[in-house]
Amino acid sequence: xxxxxxxxxxxxxxxxxxxxxxxxxxxxxxxxxxxxxxxxxxxxxxxxxxxxxxxxxxxxxxxxxxxxxxxxxxxxxxxxxxxxxxxxxxxxxxxxxxxxxxxxxxxxxxxxxxxxxxxxxxxxxxxxxxxxxxxxxxxxxxxxxxxxxxxxxxxxxxxxxxxxxxxxxxxxxxxxxxxxxxxxxxxxxxxxxxxxxxxxxxxxxxxxxxxxxxxxxxxxxxxxxxxxxxxxxxxxxxxxxxxxxxxxxxxxxxxxxxxxxxxxxxxxxxxxxxxxxxxx
Amino acid sequence: xxxxxxxxxxxxxxxxxxxxxxxxxxxxxxxxxxxxxxxxxxxxxxxxxxxxxxxxxxxxxxxxxxxxxxxxxxxxxxxxxxxxxxxxxxxxxxxxxxxxxxxxxxxxxxxxxxxxxxxxxxxxxxxxxxxxxxxxxxxxxxxxxxxxxxxxxxxxxxxxxxxxxxxxxxxxxxxxxxxxxxxxxxxxxxxxxxxxxxxxxxxxxxxxxxxxxxxxxxxxxxxxxxxxxxxxxxxxxxxxxxxxxxxxxxxxxxxxxxx
Numbered sequence: 001x002x003x004x005x006x007x008x009x010x011x012x013x014x015x016x017x018x019x020x021x022x023x024x025x026x027x028x029x030x031x032x033x034x035x036x037x038x039x040x041x042x043x044x045x046x047x048x049x050x051x052x053x054x055x056x057x058x059x060x061x062x063x064x065x066x067x068x069x070x071x072x073x074x075x076x077x078x079x080x081x082x083x084x085x086x087x088x089x090x091x092x093x094x095x096x097x098x099x100x101x102x103x104x105x106x107x108x109x110x111x112x113x114x115x116x117x118x119x120x121x122x123x124x125x126x127x128x129x130x131x132x133x134x135x136x137x138x139x140x141x142x143x144x145x146x147x148x149x150x151x152x153x154x155x156x157x158x159x160x161x162x163x164x165x166x167x168x169x170x171x172x173x174x175x176x177x178x179x180x181x182x183x184x185x186x187x188x189x190x191x192x193x194x195x196x197x198x199x200x201x202x203x204x205x206x207x208x209x210x211x212x213x214x215x216x217x218x219x220x221x222x223x224x225x226x227x228x229x230x231x232x233x234x235x236x237x238x239x240x241x242x243x244x245x246x247x248x249x250x251x252x253x254x255x256x257x258x259x260x261x262x263x264x265x266x267x268x269x270x271x272x273x274x275x276x277x278x279x280x
Numbered sequence: 281x282x283x284x285x286x287x288x289x290x291x292x293x294x295x296x297x298x299x300x301x302x303x304x305x306x307x308x309x310x311x312x313x314x315x316x317x318x319x320x321x322x323x324x325x326x327x328x329x330x331x332x333x334x335x336x337x338x339x340x341x342x343x344x345x346x347x348x349x350x351x352x353x354x355x356x357x358x359x360x361x362x363x364x365x366x367x368x369x370x371x372x373x374x375x376x377x378x379x380x381x382x383x384x385x386x387x388x389x390x391x392x393x394x395x396x397x398x399x400x401x402x403x404x405x406x407x408x409x410x411x412x413x414x415x416x417x418x419x420x421x422x423x424x425x426x427x428x429x430x431x432x433x434x435x436x437x438x439x440x441x442x443x444x445x446x447x448x449x450x451x452x453x454x455x456x457x458x459x460x461x462x463x464x465x466x467x468x469x470x471x472x473x474x475x476x477x478x479x480x481x482x483x484x485x486x487x488x489x490x491x492x493x494x495x496x497x498x499x500x501x502x503x504x505x506x507x508x509x510x511x512x513x514x515x516x517x518x519x520x521x522x523x524x525x526x527x528x529x530x531x532x533x534x535x536x537x538x539x
């Protein structure tokens with residue numbers, strides 16, 4: 001043994017490189033290249049022109065879609081972080097280990113169940129003559145138009161990201177050294193000061209990671225803005241689907257995709273920088 | 281009782297109500313007779329299940345989904361395990377880049393994955409085929425499988441494998457007799473979770489599937505029509521399938537970590 005160079009390590013190392021190279025890096029590179037191609041007579045032809053970029057970047061509707069997507073994702077990530085925090089706080093500090101473990105389990109379950117069917121269920125629940133308006137009607141409210149609005153889309157976004165944000169926040173809050181909190185109390189800090197000057201700074205990394213995950217997921221989301229937001233205004237993902245599916249303009253869709261990826265990378269870098277920056 | 285804890289419990293209950301409202305709604309309305317569901321509920325019926333499962337294309341879609349999930353989960357688990365073992369056992373140049381490549385796919389938005397896969401697979405002549413969907417779902421599932429296997433390997437004493445070598449076992453023998461048995465629960469759990477991921481994924485599948493629709497792609501296309509309670513019936517079956525897979529996976533993981 002061990003006399004000749006062994007193939008053993010490479011049997012484990014290479015499959016991923018080959019598979020992800022062929023079916024992950026390959027497709028992404030092709031997509032970037034495609035953004036410089038031309039469509040002639042409904043057929044794509046390899047080329048190197050900036051026509052697609054020119055065309056997309058000079059259009060008002062593209063930038064409208066970009067800012068709508070960006071602002072909605074920012075709003076959704078902020079809202080999810082704020083809504084999740086009291087729950088994460090309760091799970092981290094007010095419940096037993098067992099309750100916390102089960103709660104995390106029940107937050108993981110939805111992640112692996114059909115998101116599409118859940119969105120359909122919201123479509124039923126939020127409908128003009130649906131159950132939610134019927135219940136509100138009993139106490140003399142409504143009916144409200146909730147579908148095809150920003151509110152509808154936001155409900156969908158929360159369905160997607162809220163469980164994940166709660167999980168990430170709970171882990172980071174539960175990992176805080178309890179002595180730190182005790183020390184703050186003993187030094188005379190009131191609960192509010194303890195929260196803002198001890199707990200939140202100590203859990204900063206987890207809170208930022210929760211925020212950025214929510215941002216990344218909602219930035220690329222297609223179903224909520226389409227079925228609950230009525231695709232009005234369209235988001236970047238709706239633009240990609242429309243351009244690919246109906247227009248046959250894959251190169252233009254590729255332009256949108258590349259811009260989305262660049263935006264997400266910048267956002268992720270900014271978040272990592274913010275998370276690991278030393279407190280001055 | 282102090283107001284603080286009570287408020288915490290109420291808040292938690294509200295949060296879980298929000299998270300589970302769509303799941304419960306879909307199940308309840310799948311047995312409800314109204315075409316346009318509202319409260320108070322109509323009568324109990326199995327009508328939507330009967331009409332949904334009387335359609336040949338529903339069965340075809342379930343068969344397609346099953347084939348794709350079973351295959352993609354096997355490939356994802358194999359890839360994920362090989363990668364996790366590499367990370368656990370070896371250090372090498374560019375290892376960080378290697379790990380980044382392994383864990384990157386879930387951060388790419390699904391519509392973009394869909395577009396890139398569609399373009400790539402149609403060059404290879406695989407778009408519109410089930411193998412095309414399997415390829416895409418394996419790319420997306422492998423990182424999950426890798427994470428699960430890596431966590432399990434973390435619990436293994438590295439000297440266990442070395443001991444097998446010292447006793448004269450070849451690396452292959454040690455792998456088969458020590459490492460794989462130790463990782464068995466993680467492997468099954470990774471298989472179940474990646475099968476669930478594949479079974480529920482619809483954006484990429486929608487881009488590349490063509491006429492070979494999987495269940496969620498079919499739901500997506502019914503949805504573009506109108507409100508149709510058949511979706512609740514199909515959705516309930518889908519929920520139960522993926523929930524079973526996730527619960528089996530979780531039980532296996534918890535039981536072994538408890539030891």
